[in-house]
Amino acid sequence: MPLDTALETYLTHLAVERGLSVNTLAAYRRDLRRYVDHLKAAGRTSPEQVTEADVEAYQLAARTGADGRSPLSASSSARSVVAIRGWHRFLAAEGLTAADPAREVHPPMAPKRLPKAISVDAVERLLAAVGGADGPGPLRDRALLELLYSTGARISEAVGLDVDDLDLTPGRSAVRLLGKGGKERVVPVGSYATQAVEAYLVRGRPALAAHGRGLPAVFLNTRGGRLSRQSAWQVLRQAGERSGLPGPVSPHTLRHSFATHLLAGGADVRVVQELLGHASVTTTQLYTLVTPDMLREVYAASHPRAR
Known part of the structure; x- marks a missing residue:
């Protein structure tokens, strides 16, 4: 069977049997058309002639633009590799080819991205940008951001807090967070966050609660209801804009900064894993990736024959 005929047979299968959308089908056609053109340039005229080396050669050519x-x-x-693997798997399953040359060819691994974090100074600027006003809103916003940075909580965990989840006893302040999968963890709360939360509970929350129905939520909106994730994100975004920090501040900025600053200060990665509520230490280890400059500094300071 000619390559073009085999391609159209597969695209018809995707449209009729699997009911792919027009846009998805167009993406498959675009990826496979480029692949078929590469095979033709290599002298292949039918899918039966395609080898694993051909598939790998195309993957390299497409990544480098050599085609x-x-x-x-x-x-x-x-x-593209997913589309190619699907095509060859279909041809083999239908008996149109004797083997599947793409079976052992896998998509390239996406590079691990470092979580975005900001410096300690930038965190202080962000927290200062919330404002020092004494109204219910500013007190709530300062308490929210201080708590996020102090505990590494996700925004959804913070807005889900009830008053009973807080223990603000001096010297052992802690908060009970309900994470993914309903997993609970207890995280210490630093003195700055403790003071901000206490100030909000005493001078800010009662005024907000007066407009509602007595909800136990820690963080309330102006109607006395539980503060939403979207509203909490807005608080963070506006603080980022007022602070003059470059680029947008995401909902995870303070969580990532919490982890990065702990590890930079010498905290054990498994302790940070527990504080963040990560199921696997592998996730937490993303924060341990360091720059070449940091490696050189640590080496110079630690190795007995570095100097």
Whole structure:
């Protein structure tokens, strides 16, 4: 069967049997058309002639642009390999080819991205930008951001807090957080966050609660209801804008900064894992990736024959 015929047979299968959308089908056609053109240029005329080496050669050519077209990014290359694997798997399953040459070819691994964190000075600027006003709103916002940075809580965990989840006893302040999968963890609360939360509970929350129905939520909106994730995100975004920090501040900025600053201060990665509520230490280890400059500094300061 000619390559073009085999391609159209598969695309018809995707449209009729699997009911793919027009846009998804167009993406498959675009990826596979480029692949088929590469195979033809290599002298292949039918899928039966394609080898694993051909598939790997195309993957390299597409990533580097050696086939005369724009190089594919890692994500686009991964999508292309998925389409190619699906095509060859279909042809083998239908008996149109004797083997599947793409079975052992896998998409490229996406590079691990360092979680975004900001410096301690930047955190202080962010917290200062909430404002020092004594009204219910500013007191709540300062307490929210102080608590997020002090505990590494997700925004959803913070807005889900009830008053009974707080223990503000001097010297052993802690908060009970309900994480993913309903997993509970108890996290210490620093003195700055403790003071901010106490100030809000005494001077801010009662005024907000007066407009509601007596909800136990720690963080309330102006109607006395529980503060939403979207509203909490807005508080963080506005503080980021007022602080003059470069780039947007995401909901995870303070959580990532919490972890990064703990590890930089010498905290054990497994302790940070428990504080963050990560199921696997592998997730937490993303924060331990360091720059070459940091490696050189640590080496110079630690190795007996570095100097």
